[in-house]
Amino acid sequence: MAAGGRRTGGRREKLAQRSAPPANPCPPGQIGGRYAPLSAPEIEAIYQTALRLLSELGMGEVPERLARDLIAAGAVVRGDGRLSFPASLVEDAIARAAKTFVLHGRNPERSIEVGGERVHFGTGGAAVQTLDIETGRYRPSTLRDLHDFTRLQDTLANVSWFTRCCVATDVPDVFALDVNTAYALIRHTTKPVATAFTLAGHVDPIVDMLDIAAGGQGMFARRPFLKAHISPVISPMRFGEDAVDVVYACIAHNIPLSCITAAQSGATAPATLAGFLAQSLAETLASLVMVHAIRPGHPMVFSNWPLVIDLRTGSFAGGGGEISVLNAASAQISNWLGLPSGVAASMTDAKAIDAQYGAEKGLTALAAALAGGNLIYESAGMTASLLGVSFEGFVLDDEMNGNIYRILRGIEVNDDTLGFEAICATVRGEGHFLGAAQTYAAMERDYLYPSLADRDPPITWHENGAPDIWGVARNRARSILAEHHPAYLSRDQDRAIRGMFDILAP
Structure with a gap:
């Protein structure tokens, strides 16, 4: 370490880390369910009304084959010809x-x-x-x-x-x-x-x-x-x-x-x-x-x-x-x-x-x-x-x-992310968090960086021709279509399919 406790090593590694494409910190399959526009009693009221509709009004225009299967499962033919679904049948279907x-x-x-x-x-x-x-x-x-x-x-x-x-x-x-x-x-x-x-x-x-x-x-x-x-x-x-x-x-x-x-x-x-x-x-x-x-x-x-x-x-x-x-x-x-x-x-x-x-x-x-x-x-x-x-x-x-x-x-809250020690070290040291190990770790772990949305200052945006998002997206789509030509069928598979069907693919 140099005087004052500043690090002098690792510059090459930091530059490599900056230039590498960031990993996706939030892939598909994230957890939802935090927004609840309905209360529990409201959901129950809607559900009970749905059960009443199926039981008391029933379904119309039921095809004959389906009617036989539904009746075998517990549906009931009403006097008006509609098919009634008792609540027990609906709840059995949900359960199974x-x-x-x-x-x-x-x-x-x-x-x-x-x-x-x-x-x-x-x-x-x-x-x-x-x-x-x-x-x-x-x-x-x-x-x-x-x-x-x-x-x-x-x-x-x-x-x-x-x-x-x-x-x-x-x-x-x-x-x-x-x-x-x-x-x-x-x-x-x-x-x-x-x-x-x-x-x-x-x-x-x-x-x-x-x-x-x-x-x-x-x-x-x-x-x-x-x-x-x-x-x-x-x-x-x-x-x-x-x-x-x-x-x-x-x-x-x-x-x-x-x-x-x-x-x-x-x-x-x-x-x-x-x-x-x-x-x-x-x-x-x-x-x-x-x-x-x-x-x-x-x-x-x-x-x-x-x-x-x-x-x-x-x-x-x-x-x-x-x-x-x-x-x-x-x-x-x-x-x-x-x-x-x-x-x-x-x-x-x-x-x-x-x-x-x-x-x-x-x-x-x-x-x-x-x-x-x-x-x-x-x-x-x-x-x-x-x-x-x-x-x-x-x-x-x-x-x-x-x-x-x-x-x-969302936001992960733990000892590491709260960063008490990192805050103290920064205040007593360089006075900013740029270049800190915690910052680099968070950069890759916690932040998603857009590739289309513009975050440049206005002067840079003007110097780049004042692009709008439609044009930026058009160029990206054109580039993908020009370069990505996957063929996920083998020649034999494609030949077999074309032998059975009239494939009109361009």
């Missing part, structure tokens, strides 16, 4: 439901566990328009877009799974659409993936494709890396036959389900927030009872997605305080029931990457995460009230999600 399960990635290191208190951001959506990265204008989404979005998100650490985010409007045949959508997912990512099946008859052949990717016949069902997004309940309080048929086909192949209720306030559900939550909960519980009647304990994400419409115009409103608190409350109720929760966020109404975009994304995503939503859908790239999707939005939302994980991680 899968409380946690693994969403497998084809790369096991990318698998995630669903349920408990852990929060994961992922994607969703069926956008029919893409915000063109070159022109900045919307155009119909294409199959090429889907391939490019899949490649792009494959690089994003804070997107835990990928659901197809857009519909290839240039593939009009519904079977070809389902096949080519699934192909894009398995070709360009090894994360857990999800898609929708238009018809039940599409499930078997697509599973043949997934078996090829998994390594042989029957291998996919042993470790399913794709889940199905299905809406078997149509609000208010009735089943949809085609979607129910898809449920049966998926369960036969051990495909995990995301049974999504997507009622809209004032249209297909009450405008009052409490009434909305009661009906939406009843409908999602009806999906759970359906799965229970077919195969008790089959993996199902309890996807109760409250959606809001602007009552002045009737248009869907993806951003705002109401949809934020409703999805947070939905996550809270699902977690109170002990069920793996799925909610939606980041469904901004903004068309451009602007202040409205950032505000609506931030408040909806943060509310859902703080409330403990296990899987938060729509959380990357979606714009224009789910009608649009953006490449720049994907990279921006990934950074936002990382910051939300940092908020969830």
Whole structure:
């Protein structure tokens, strides 16, 4: 040591530490649940109302096959033809439901566990328009877009799974659409993936494709890396036959389900927030009872997605305080029931990457995460009230999600972090904390550093051309798309799939 107790050694190590990329101090899977918009008595009141709806009103338009299975499980046919679910049946379904399960990635290191208190951001959506990265204008989404979005998100650490985010409007045949959508997912990512099946008859052949990717016949069902997004309940309080048929086909192949209720306030559900939550909960519980009647304990994400419409115009409103608190409350109720929760966020109404975009994304995503939503859908790239999707939005939302994980991680309080000795040593020594060992340790452990958000002083920002975040994100997305061309199917696998299906991949 030099005079005065200053360290002279270790400069090389410090410089190397500064230049090294910082580790991620807050990876996906942080603990949520600190935000509780509902009190315990309020949750109980909503739950009891949902049970009354299922028992006294029941479900309508129940397909014959499902009706037989539900009656065998304990449902009762009412005089008006609707099917009543006694509270004992609903509670049995809750008790026997899968409380946690693994969403497998084809790369096991990318698998995630669903349920408990852990929060994961992922994607969703069926956008029919893409915000063109070159022109900045919307155009119909294409199959090429889907391939490019899949490649792009494959690089994003804070997107835990990928659901197809857009519909290839240039593939009009519904079977070809389902096949080519699934192909894009398995070709360009090894994360857990999800898609929708238009018809039940599409499930078997697509599973043949997934078996090829998994390594042989029957291998996919042993470790399913794709889940199905299905809406078997149509609000208010009735089943949809085609979607129910898809449920049966998926369960036969051990495909995990995301049974999504997507009622809209004032249209297909009450405008009052409490009434909305009661009906939406009843409908999602009806999906759970359906799965229970077919195969008790089959993996199902309890996807109760409250959606809001602007009552002045009737248009869907993806951003705002109401949809934020409703999805947070939905996550809270699902977690109170002990069920793996799925909610939606980041469904901004903004068309451009602007202040409205950032505000609506931030408040909806943060509310859902703080409330403990296990899987938060729509959380990357979606714009224009789910009608649009953006490449720049994907990279921006990934950074936002990382910051939300940092908020969830909270503050660790212990002798080391309180730093009594370090404070005393600094006050008696150099008088600042720059360069201290504790500072370097905290730099890597406690801080998340943005790669897109600008923290430069104004003069530096001007000298750099006064860039805006849309342009910065556009350049990042362009760079990824130019450089990242994964092909996670071997030549033999790809040849086998192309021999069975009409693959239209660009």
